[in-house]
Amino acid sequence: MEEKNLDQVCDTYKQYLSQAKTERECVSLLVKLAKENGYRELDEYKELKPNDKIVIPYMNKCIALFQVGKQPLEKGMNILGAHIDSPRLDVKQNPLYENEGFAYLDTHYYGGIKKYQWVTQPLAIHGVVVKKDGQKVEIQIGEKEDDPVFVITDLLVHLSSSQLNKSASMVIEGENLDVLIGNQASEAEKEAVKANILQLLKSNYNIEEDDFVSAELEIVPAMKARDCGLDRSMIIGYGQDDRVCAFTSFMAMMDVKEVDRWSCTLLVDKEEIGSVGATGMQSRFFENMVAELVARTQGESELKVRRALANSRMLSSDVSAGYDPLYADVFEKRSSAFLSKGIAFNKYTGSRGKSGSNDANAEYIGWLRNVMDQADVSYQFAELGKVDAGGGGTIAYIMAKYGMQVIDSGVAVLSMHSPYEVTSKVDVYEAYKAYRAFLSWEDEK
Incomplete structure (x- = not known):
């Protein structure tokens, strides 16, 4: 059964990856699929009640999906955040x-x-x-x-x-x-x-x-995503940074049934050039969306908007550097992400002395380990490479500005930022499982 589910998730992922190679195409495809799965645009609701599903596209380049929880929004959300722009x-x-x-x-x-x-x-x-x-x-x-x-x-x-x-x-x-x-x-x-x-x-x-x-x-x-390897254990295709995390986040969101806390999947633009512009994570469009939802469900309140953001937990769903034995000199093996070992959590990214990093705290990581173990998710902890070899960043530090708990989590990739990147099917499936478990988690009352 598990192998059948893995094949189904990976086949669907390859279809999405081949169909949507730009941020506009991603938004167009995902809005269509979301509506087929019961999501409606915010203006279509007269009032919001638990488990209502909302899709909010913005400027045709980013998209937010929400599922209304039983708890009020000010209690916080479980948020998946990935980017849908890729080098080009x-x-x-x-x-x-x-x-x-x-x-x-x-x-x-x-x-x-x-x-x-x-x-x-x-x-x-x-x-x-x-x-x-x-x-x-x-x-x-x-x-x-x-x-x-x-x-x-x-x-x-x-x-x-x-x-x-x-x-x-x-x-x-x-x-x-x-x-x-x-x-x-x-x-x-x-x-x-x-x-x-x-x-x-x-x-x-x-x-x-x-x-x-x-x-x-x-x-x-121009190539479509395809199986890689004689054993078909991997996927090769353009734009897997970061659409492998974006599409698995979306698929997990579609499969969530009932939620206690509000759940959210946020797919944004411009990460590859610093998360700038009106559709990048440094824009206030997400904050404005949350303010609108607070107003719809609890009445207008700047304080409740701040509480909703600060009380949220987030997985910054972005890829990690997969250990490549052909270039072992830039990796520290004990702290590397390996293909087929499960979703990779990066406590910190950044460059050299963790510059530009979010650096998640130990309490959040301990909580997250429990969530993953309860859902039988395979996972590993890693960093991008050797300390002085280079570095990179994600949207994690931007969302952490609101005071929410954030950690980077995603799929290990070979040949990152090249025209054709490689991922493991096992890791794609474990990322989907991890994201679904995170969105569905209910805290003990």
């Missing part, structure tokens, strides 16, 4: 140009990437173009079997002696991550290849060149 290439606002018979899209990379990993990969274009009249044109090219794909070219090895002597960060420079999109000329005399691309955009999507200014187009790997 963003198309610039004036991107289309022609150079020696080739048409290109100029890009600006988003998040921390190794630039050389993005060349000679089959790429897809996802996103939206918003015209001056407000019409929104959705773009997705490169995912269907009969779609064209795109590529960033690399220098042939026969002429690359100088290139190969550069440091890895400079082998491919950011301004050279331009996507090749065409080579066929139209009948126009000047910039004939570019003119042909514009003609295709006009005929297929009714897009003019000026419309790029109000577009959000993302360049992402």
